[in-house]
Amino acid sequence: MRLNTTKTDATTFDIKKFSDWILQIGDGDMLMDHNGEAEISIPKELLIQPVENPLMSLVQFVYPSILHNMKDVNFFQERAILAPTVESFEQVNDFMLSLIPGEEKIYLSSDTPCPSDEKTEIQGEWFISEFLNDVKYYGIPNHKLTLKVGVPVMLLRNLDQSNGLCNGTRLLITDLGTNVISATVITDTNIGDNILIPRMNLVPSDLGFPFKFQRRQFPLCLCFAMIINKSQGQSLFKVGLFLPKPVFTHGQLYVAVSRVKSMQGLKILILDEDGQVCNSTKNVVYKEVFENL
Numbered sequence: 001m002r003l004n005t006t007k008t009d010a011t012t013f014d015i016k017k018f019s020d021w022i023l024q025i026g027d028g029d030m031l032m033d034h035n036g037e038a039e040i041s042i043p044k045e046l047l048i049q050p051v052e053n054p055l056m057s058l059v060q061f062v063y064p065s066i067l068h069n070m071k072d073v074n075f076f077q078e079r080a081i082l083a084p085t086v087e088s089f090e091q092v093n094d095f096m097l098s099l100i101p102g103e104e105k106i107y108l109s110s111d112t113p114c115p116s117d118e119k120t121e122i123q124g125e126w127f128i129s130e131f132l133n134d135v136k137y138y139g140i141p142n143h144k145l146t147l148k149v150g151v152p153v154m155l156l157r158n159l160d161q162s163n164g165l166c167n168g169t170r171l172l173i174t175d176l177g178t179n180v181i182s183a184t185v186i187t188d189t190n191i192g193d194n195i196l197i198p199r200m201n202l203v204p205s206d207l208g209f210p211f212k213f214q215r216r217q218f219p220l221c222l223c224f225a226m227i228i229n230k231s232q233g234q235s236l237f238k239v240g241l242f243l244p245k246p247v248f249t250h251g252q253l254y255v256a257v258s259r260v261k262s263m264q265g266l267k268i269l270i271l272d273e274d275g276q277v278c279n280s281t282k283n284v285v286y287k288e289v290f291e292n293l
Helices: 007-013 015-027 054-062 086-099 129-133 252-257 287-291
Strands: 037-041 079-083 105-108 110-113 144-147 152-155 170-176 180-185 194-198 200-202 213-217 220-222 225-227 238-243 266-271 280-284
Touching: 015 252, 054 079, 054 086, 054 238, 054 266, 079 086, 086 220, 086 225, 086 238, 110 129, 144 220, 170 194, 238 252, 252 280, 266 280
Parallel strands: 079 225, 079 238, 238 266
Antiparallel strands: 037 280, 105 144, 110 213, 152 170, 152 220, 170 180, 180 194, 200 213
């Protein structure tokens, strides 16, 4: 957690209170039940208020004047919308993509069972391409990858570690070819470098299936939004936390709110089961984790 002190912070929700609040979330120093969960209220200063389109309000906070900044590699470096689940992550990215002008290009993957598993005694329906196409898992590209020139994406595999092209590197799309995608690096050590990205054969792991399958696709995903856990270790200027559903794992809320450098750089949008804006959410902290350190 790296917080920047400013006079503006001190006038509304001073830096010490903000840092103490973040630490309380991380330590679980609020009333927790026996399952390590608690419903906590979020300070008003940090909330997206009820409006006709609250997600648009969150987007405008994190990405102001986005259409005027699309070609600025610095604009996307230190800002992101964080979400707890793959569904909410994709909801934000799809919404953002709809705001960007230009023609969409759709890339469909080729999904096949790995040769070593083709002869196993597994029910045939597991190997139907429609089933494999529907598999979505954070860390592998979707079967259907929809992109536009100018949008930010994240590498999902190591391409060239010696040149900083690693899993998690963020890029701006500059050209969408049939067999190769061109992009500019916007994070890490080689900012501004232009690279070419080919399709790759990707074998997902830890999916819980009794077999492995191969997905041939560009190793990319949109990254207007990121899964909370993927943001660990990053320090960002603007963070929007999107919670259509509450966090569900130990320390997840702390990771999200501690990515930001100042209170002014954080806004939180919480929705209840009916999709209405609310001011409280769940925190999950298992105290025994600290006791075993």
